[in-house]
Amino acid sequence: MPSLITFDELKKMNREIITESADLMKTARAHISEKNVFLSYSSTDLELLPSIIKILNKHGGNPYIDKGDESLPKIPSVKTAKILKDNIKSCKRMVLFVTTNSKDSKWIPWELGLGDGSKTQFDIALFPSAEKSHETTWLKQEYLGLYRRIVYGNMKGNSDGLWMVWDHIENTATPLKDWLKSY
Numbered sequence: 001m002p003s004l005i006t007f008d009e010l011k012k013m014n015r016e017i018i019t020e021s022a023d024l025m026k027t028a029r030a031h032i033s034e035k036n037v038f039l040s041y042s043s044t045d046l047e048l049l050p051s052i053i054k055i056l057n058k059h060g061g062n063p064y065i066d067k068g069d070e071s072l073p074k075i076p077s078v079k080t081a082k083i084l085k086d087n088i089k090s091c092k093r094m095v096l097f098v099t100t101n102s103k104d105s106k107w108i109p110w111e112l113g114l115g116d117g118s119k120t121q122f123d124i125a126l127f128p129s130a131e132k133s134h135e136t137t138w139l140k141q142e143y144l145g146l147y148r149r150i151v152y153g154n155m156k157g158n159s160d161g162l163w164m165v166w167d168h169i170e171n172t173a174t175p176l177k178d179w180l181k182s183y
Contacts, residue, residue, distance in 0.1 A: 002153030002166050002173070003133035005051075007099075010129060013051035021050040028053050028065040035064035037180070038091040040111040042101040043067070045129075052097050052127055055150075059163060059177040064091060081110075088114045093180060094124045095150065098138050109141075125150050125165050125179070150176060 014021060028039065028049075037056055041049060046067060056063045064087055066072060073079050084107075088094060094115035102108050115124050127150040128138050139145060148165045155164060155173050163176040174182075 002149075002151035002164065004128045004130060004135075004149070004151050006133050007048065007129060007131055010048045010051045013054065014048070017050060017054055020054070024050045024053045024057070025065070025068065028063050029068040029070075032064055032071075032087045032090055035062050035087075035091055037061045037063040037093045037095055038088045038111070038115065039063040039065050039095050039097060040108055040115075041065070041097040042099065042105040042108060044101040044104070045097060045099050048099075048129065049097070052095075055163060055176075056095065056180070059175075060180040061093070061095075061176075063095065084111065085114055089118045092123065094119060095127050096124070096147070097127045097129070098144065099129050100138050102138060103140055112143075121147065124148070 017024070039049070039052070039056070041052075049065065049067075053063055053065070066084060066087075069083075072083055088111060094112075096102070096108065096112055098108075112124070125148045126144060130136075130138055148167050150163060151166045152161055152163055153166070153173075154161055155175070164173040165176055165179040166173045
């Protein structure tokens with residue numbers, strides 16, 4: 001059974017990559033033309049992003065985050081929405097880092113709606129995290145059940161654990177590195 005990454009595991013990873021964290025965040029907000037993954041997240045989960053970015057990078061992803069993007073207005077406006085909409089469309093994949101904090105975000109449902117309208121369901125994956133590895137309180141928004149999930153576990157034919165994009169409905173999975181490069 002695949003499991004999602006816990007907050008404690010992400011925090012531990014962040015401590016292990018402390019010297020890389022600032023560079024990871026800086027690179028993720030670099031020019032959109034270099035990006036293949038739009039990473040949507042709640043601003044209250046910002047401290048956990050370096051580990052998520054590192055996992056995506058390690059598997060061939062080049063994620064974009066809006067935090068610190070100098071092309072965005074200082075105060076969110078219509079221009080902000082237009083830039084984010086264009087950035088979502090330009091990225092081949094969309095990953096939603098989802099936690100219990102996601103339900104309080106104004107931007108996450110909008111960004112996911114844009115991604116859903118401009119991409120196939122195969123192009124969107126949730127990267128869930130919670131206190132416990134099998135916790136599902138983050139699934140309170142029923143529409144999140146439509147999407148595949150980035151989880152860690154074993155796949156048939158592979159006895160070692162790996163990051164994968166898991167289709168929980170069909171109970172099938174694609175290695176994360178294959179999902180990120182298959183566009």
